[in-house]
Amino acid sequence: MAEIKVRNLHKEFGVGEDKVVALEDVNLEIGGHVFVSIVGASGCGKSTLLNILSGIETPTNGQVTITQDDKPANAGYVFQAARLLPWRTVMDNLLFVQKDRSEATRARCQRYLEMVQLGDKGKKYPGELSGGMQQRVGIARAFSTEPDVLFMDEPFSHLDAITARSLRAELQSMWQETKKTVVFVTHDVGEAVELSNRILVFAKGGRMADDIDMPLPFPRDVSDPDVAVAKANVFKTFENIGALAVS
């Protein structure tokens, strides 16, 4: 079982007068087959936390451990923009992040491309695909490494509402099928409520303001009254921490 432990995490950027505190004394534990969303306004440290968890950035202070059955866990990442190598084909983009290029690995990559409905696009270059298709490739790439933990940083924020909705449904079905631990950053409360069984609310200054359980059954429909109430409760939290105040 994958387990993420964050202890007294602190992150600063810049020095002297330019110093900005991105994360302050963050403590959390995430484990098992969970879909955890981190929500908050722009600049509250959501993406910084994800970058530290994935090893892209290092913390100023504090400790992060990510394990799978007490061994270091493998992680996959879906970025805000797809971040595909434009000079490699779709299949080669998936193979780029693999440990080997064996037939079995190719078959696995093909399987994940089919899961995102791009099974016939393996030989295309990213420039030949639409934004939604490129983001699907990004999702397939992350799943194709069969990671223990999957980090996702606002993966649908650049897409139109229709495509984003379609991809959310695909992601949820893939998560149910693969039983990964997913940490998902978003500024869209509705998206967080639709996808997650746990929501971490972050406030300005990089503090974790609340940790909300979402026990509603999947799949969730935005028109469901229970989902609407859950969404309202998350907004209530934002109101309580003053994040909805107009400055």
Added chain:
Amino acid sequence: MSDTDTLTRRRPPANPVERFAKSPLAGRIAFPLVCLLVWLVALEVVQSIWPFAVDVLPKPTQVLSFMWGEIKGETLAPYNMYETFGISLKRLGIGMAIAMVIGTVIGLGMGLSKSVNAFFNDWVVAILAMPNLAWALFCSLAFGFGDIGPIVTVVLTGVPFVIINVREGVRNAPLDLYDMGRAFGVSRGHIIRHVLIPSLMPFMFAAGRYAFALGWKGLVVAEVFGGEDGAGWTIKFWYDAHRAHGVIGYAMFFVIFALLFEKFMFDRLSRYFFRWRPEVNAADVVEERFDAPPPAVVTAGAVSHANTAAMESLNQVTAGPKSEREHGDDPRRHHDG
């Protein structure tokens, strides 16, 4: 054809003459014809003012006859055209290879390190500002007659362009792709091979093209002053022999070689290395906009297209995301209308 098609497809020209007139081939054929016309007119004008100029200014037929003789290997010069250009191309190739290696190493260093950049920057700008002629004269004095002077001139002419292009390539390196590789635990060597090097290729190509064009010119000047063979030296040979058709004929060979290299080497390599780039020609798009029908017709078509797209989107949502019918975000469908 629907109204929508007029938005995305170019309207076919009315008749074959118009179609040919608008084709790139017509432009390519027209340019030398216009040059020939200007040449003949200029010849008439100059000779009507200075009748003695008839001995100096060659007619196109004289130049073509000279070039044909050279192509057949008949020449009064010590070396025929093939030997001459063989010698010059060998020097150009060696000089460019050295310039690319030195320029890439220094450019990488300047892109990756501020102190290396500070060390080289002013000198690179100074070398860049130096005229070809100065290098050619300096190298002739320093290395005398032979291969070394022209080769060093090519290196000195080309190397600052390579340095600056590679440095800019490193500075424009796709950091988001490096981070992506690191997030997935991809090895450093794999990232250099599959991210850094391909991202530098457009800059290397630009550098190669500049180094070739300017190195070619520098080489000829160096051969004029410090060569005992080669294209530059042969142009000077015909100049000393007071044969204007020889000078112009060799200059034209020179241009033809440059065009052949551009067309058959750089263009083909570019098409191979950058085959991943979507083929969108801005000139085509602009021309298409000018050719588009009046706004009223387009608006009607666009509304109809938007309605169809909206219905398609709604169907997509109601049928569910895993439906087989969901191909709505395939960009080619939009182009095809």
